[in-house]
Amino acid sequence: MSGLALEKTVGLLGMPAGLLWLFLLASAALCLLRRQRLPAVLFLLVAAGYALAGNVYLGSALMARLEAGVPAVDVAALAPFDAVCVLGGGSQQDPFGGAQANLSGDRIVLAARLWHAGKARLLVAGGRSRDSLGSPRDLGQETRALWRGLGVPDSAILVVDEPCWNTRDEILADRRLQLRHGWQRVGLVSSAWHLPRALALARRAGLDATPLGADWRGRPHPFQLQLLVPQQEGFLDIQRACWEWLGRRLGR
Structure with a gap:
């Protein structure tokens, strides 16, 4: 891992979304140390769901799926x-x-x-x-x-x-x-x-x-450690994808 990637990862973990994720993981670890298994599992589940909701790779994949049938403009x-x-x-x-x-x-x-x-x-x-x-x-x-x-x-x-x-x-x-x-x-x-x-x-x-x-969003990303941290781009693209599917259901 390069120094730049480490620097970006640490920086993202210091942002509000990253800090909340660290809090959830730390709370799960503390519960495990105290042998409080049920709270530990709940904190881990919330942390996992939160990580998925802000994951850049998942957001990009959902955008790509929405854009799949749209032709490029020449x-x-x-x-x-x-x-x-x-x-x-x-x-x-x-x-x-x-x-x-x-x-x-x-x-x-x-x-x-x-x-x-x-x-x-x-x-x-x-x-x-x-x-x-x-x-x-x-x-x-x-x-x-x-x-x-x-x-x-x-x-x-x-x-x-x-x-x-x-x-x-x-x-x-x-x-x-x-x-x-x-x-x-x-x-x-x-x-x-x-x-x-x-x-x-x-x-x-x-x-x-x-x-x-x-405004194409479904571009592939190479593996980068910092993109595993929940962040704005992931939250935004995943919310957009969910909004589009909801709009289709409602016919609006």
Whole structure:
């Protein structure tokens, strides 16, 4: 084991998630020393479950499974789209109320790349969120602001004017826009791990859209000791995977 790997492992064990894991393991060891077998087993089970919930390898495997049926995007090889619909969730507000890209912001960047490459005549954005202290956030307007900063003109942007609180709402709104404007060829951009659920909803709504995956998460990792420590990336990917499966069950 290299000095760098050891340094990263120790550092991660000193973070809140790592410290809680160490506390659970230490509590199990203490119970064993006191011959308290049942509490020791319970602490070990909780520690094991916690380690799995934050495991980077498991999270990456679950993301890869969600992304398995989504084709890679070759921008140069694509035929032009009448409209490219981008699902909300790629933006957030900064402390001053401005728009900035979040961890899923690659979907916004991919759409801008498609426009600059002449592959999208119109970019469509929507979505609403109640995660702010003030009025509900308009994710479509946030996306518009980011696209303008990436050189996309207002004439090439359409913001959905009806409130869309989940993926199903957005898909139905995009379908209504397709019928209203007569779009023949439509692209649907979202995170690759989210696209299977979005496409299932699109088929149900009658929206025939080409999947355009961004924000890929299911990359393989080489063995690294520090990745065995429960950490943010593992928790985030595993929660995302569970959220997608729950959304499929609920049809949202």
